[in-house]
Amino acid sequence: MNKREEFYSQRAEALAVQESHAASTSRWVSWLRVVVFLAGAALAYYFFKVDNHTLGAASILVFYVLFILVMRWHSKLDFAYQQLVLLRKINEEEIARLHGKLQAFESGKEFIDDHHPYTSDLDIFGQNSLFQLVNRSVTSTGKYTLAQWLRFAAPAPVITKRQQAVAELASDAQLEWLQNLLALPRHFKHDEASAVNFIRWFSDKSFYKDRVWLKALIFILPVLTLAAIAAWAYGAFSGYIPTAFLAVQYLIGHKYRIERDEYYDHSTGIYEAMRSYTKQLQHIEQKQFSSELLQGLQSKLQQSGTKGSAIIHKLANIIDYFSWRLSTLMSFFLNTILMWDFIWIYRLENWRNQYLPQLEEMLDMLGEIEALASIAAFQHAHPRYAIPVLLEQPFKLEVQELAHPLIFSVTPVANNFETQGAGKTMVVTGSNMSGKTTFLRTVGINMVMAQMGAPVCAASMVLAPAQVYTAMRTADNLSENTSSFYAELKRLRMLLELTEQGQPVFYFLDEILKGTNSRDRHAGAMALIRQLHKRNASGFISTHDLELGAMEQELPGSVYNYSFNSDIIGDEIKFDYKLRQGICRSFNASKLMQLMGIEIEEKV
Numbered sequence: 270m271n272k273r274e275e276f277y278s279q280r281a282e283a284l285a286v287q288e289s290h291a292a293s294t295s296r297w298v299s300w301l302r303v304v305v306f307l308a309g310a311a312l313a314y315y316f317f318k319v320d321n322h323t324l325g326a327a328s329i330l331v332f333y334v335l336f337i338l339v340m341r342w343h344s345k346l347d348f349a350y351q352q353l354v355l356l357r358k359i360n361e362e363e364i365a366r367l368h369g370k371l372q373a374f375e376s377g378k379e380f381i382d383d384h385h386p387y388t389s390d391l392d393i394f395g396q397n398s399l400f401q402l403v404n405r406s407v408t409s410t411g412k413y414t415l416a417q418w419l420r421f422a423a424p425a426p427v428i429t430k431r432q433q434a435v436a437e438l439a440s441d442a443q444l445e446w447l448q449n450l451l452a453l454p455r456h457f458k459h460d461e462a463s464a465v466n467f468i469r470w471f472s473d474k475s476f477y478k479d480r481v482w483l484k485a486l487i488f489i490l491p492v493l494t495l496a497a498i499a500a501w502a503y504g505a506f507s508g509y510i511p512t513a514f515l516a517v518q519y520l521i522g523h524k525y526r527i528e529r530d531e532y533y534d535h536s537t538g539i540y541e542a543m544r545s546y547t548k549q550l551q552h553i554e555q556k557q558f559s560s561e562l563l564q565g566l567q568s569k570l571q572q573s574g575t576k577g578s579a580i581i582h583k584l585a586n587i588i589d590y591f592s593w594r595l596s597t598l599m600s601f602f603l604n605t606i607l608m609w610d611f612i613w614i615y616r617l618e619n620w621r622n623q624y625l626p627q628l629e630e631m632l633d634m635l636g637e638i639e640a641l642a643s644i645a646a647f648q649h650a651h652p653r654y655a656i657p658v659l660l661e662q663p664f665k666l667e668v669q670e671l672a673h674p675l676i677f678s679v680t681p682v683a684n685n686f687e688t689q690g691a692g693k694t695m696v697v698t699g700s701n702m703s704g705k706t707t708f709l710r711t712v713g714i715n716m717v718m719a720q721m722g723a724p725v726c727a728a729s730m731v732l733a734p735a736q737v738y739t740a741m742r743t744a745d746n747l748s749e750n751t752s753s754f755y756a757e758l759k760r761l762r763m764l765l766e767l768t769e770q771g772q773p774v775f776y777f778l779d780e781i782l783k784g785t786n787s788r789d790r791h792a793g794a795m796a797l798i799r800q801l802h803k804r805n806a807s808g809f810i811s812t813h814d815l816e817l818g819a820m821e822q823e824l825p826g827s828v829y830n831y832s833f834n835s836d837i838i839g840d841e842i843k844f845d846y847k848l849r850q851g852i853c854r855s856f857n858a859s860k861l862m863q864l865m866g867i868e869i870e871e872k873v
Contacts, residue, residue: 281360291350298343355452369677371401380416390739391714403647407454410632411639422720425659430562431722437560438645457545487611529610543585550578577631644723654724658731664807665689670728673711682846693807698853699833704846705811709777735773768804776808791816818852
């Protein structure tokens with residue numbers, strides 16, 4: 270961590286220097302824009318004053334063009350300056366993540382689902398979650414894609430392709446390109462659901478389908494109106510004729526004002542997102558990739574022969590011109606003389622007919638690349654994390670120096686572990702606070718990371734992909750009139766239903782059936798282990814009940830005992846958080862109660 274922290278600190282400092290120079294240049298060009306405007310105004314004033322109208326008009330034209338060029342130059346310089354600011358912030362954020370300061374990052378709370386097989390128990394979403402640690406996405410499509418990868422394990426071939434793509438993006442040689450990709454969408458505002466809602470709404474809209482006459486009129490009527498106004502200005506026509514044309518345009522506009530507003534309201538919400546996607550796609554299109562997955566995604570962006578960035582840029586421009594209606598003065602002239610709204614609705618529908626299906630595909634591909642970029646940035650920040658090796662052997666799991674990626678307050682204790690084959694249950698006993706539940710979460714969260722294509726917090730990991738399932742944080746639910754015990758039973762029933770589907774399931778059960786008496790708890794837990802033993806499943810059960818340890822003799826080769834232990838030295842309890850084989854023989858509940866002030870009579 271220290272080396273990576275130093276690396277990001279140095280990079281942030283270097284970017285701060287570049288940022289300062291860019292800001293100075295941007296300010297200088299900003300003043301140049303003012304000088305050009307004033308010089309053009311002064312020169313035009315002089316020529317008109319001396320009655321040289323030709324040079325006066327020419328100076329206005331020349332300096333107007335010069336002003337536009339300087340303004341565009343300044344806009345590019347300002348964008349470059351803002352990009353440096355964002356790049357510096359990205360490196361500062363990497364340092365914050367290394368220290369576990371995750372509160373400022375998006376938590377992915379919208380993806381929390383208490384009925385999911387494992388996300389709530391393993392801190393996948395929410396505060397101090399894996400999503401906060403890994404996610405660097407800004408766009409809604411990027412965050413959604415990453416969340417889906419965290420929620421659903423990928424098949425082994427897909428995981429391998431993601432690992433290769435991430436390895437390419439995570440190299441030091443690609444860091445500049447990677448961080449620029451992550452910074453580009455931060456220039457723009459992103460409405461979470463705008464693009465999805467626009468696609469859904471626009472797919473079924475067709476303003477001109479039953480109004481062919483109106484489609485023809487938007488090209489004919491403005492020409493006739495302008496011609497009539499010109500003829501009236503030169504005295505060829507009565508003023509009634511252009512007035513009649515203007516009245517017709519006004520009445521048509523009034524008749525369809527609701528539809529015009531609807532088209533604008535739905536399209537304007539995606540304008541900033543489309544500008545962002547354009548920048549990101551341009552950045553991707555200019556890159557040459559070597560990994561199969563990235564090459565495939567890049568090639569799909571140009572399937573129609575037109576670059577994806579050009580398609581989305583065209584949509585952004587249409588929305589931009591459509592938005593001129595917001596100016597009251599311009600709207601009056603544009604919609605009263607040129608049928609402005611109708612023309613851009615027509616352009617929108619033309620764009621829809623050509624490109625809307627591609628838009629959805631491009632957003633999916635962009636989301637996938639952004640999710641890969643998030644994992645790559647995470648992998649770059651943790652170069653010692655292992656890349657999991659995937660095997661087809663059922664329920665193979667072998668880890669060396671496995672630790673929890675979300676433990677920052679202390680140095681996490683690493684453990685080694687190995688198992689293979691279906692029908693295996695690892696019973697983990699241990700005293701209070703000894704680390705047995707944390708160990709289950711450690712194995713579970715690293716399996717989730719491995720099966721999304723990310724590196725794991727270990728020296729090495731070998732595993733066969735399997736459905737992760739947990740039952741750890743069951744609680745009562747007043748709104749559903751559900752007790753904690755019944756909630757736990759529902760979780761266990763879900764596990765049994767999952768194992769009936771034939772897919773391999775790796776389960777993590779913590780202190781199961783704790784809501785009932787000890788006799789029923791022992792009997793129920795043993796019955797569950799016997800039932801799971803016959804299914805396509807393996808996993809861990811943590812417990813205080815030593816009686817479960819006796820099942821190692823009942824089901825030899827299928828049930829294994831492991832434990833976490835503690836030592837009581839005077840009034841202090843020592844933990845080493847190391848996994849050991851066998852049943853726990855040291856317990857500390859009485860001592861903990863004594864330390865909390867509860868008087869416990871010691872038996873002689």
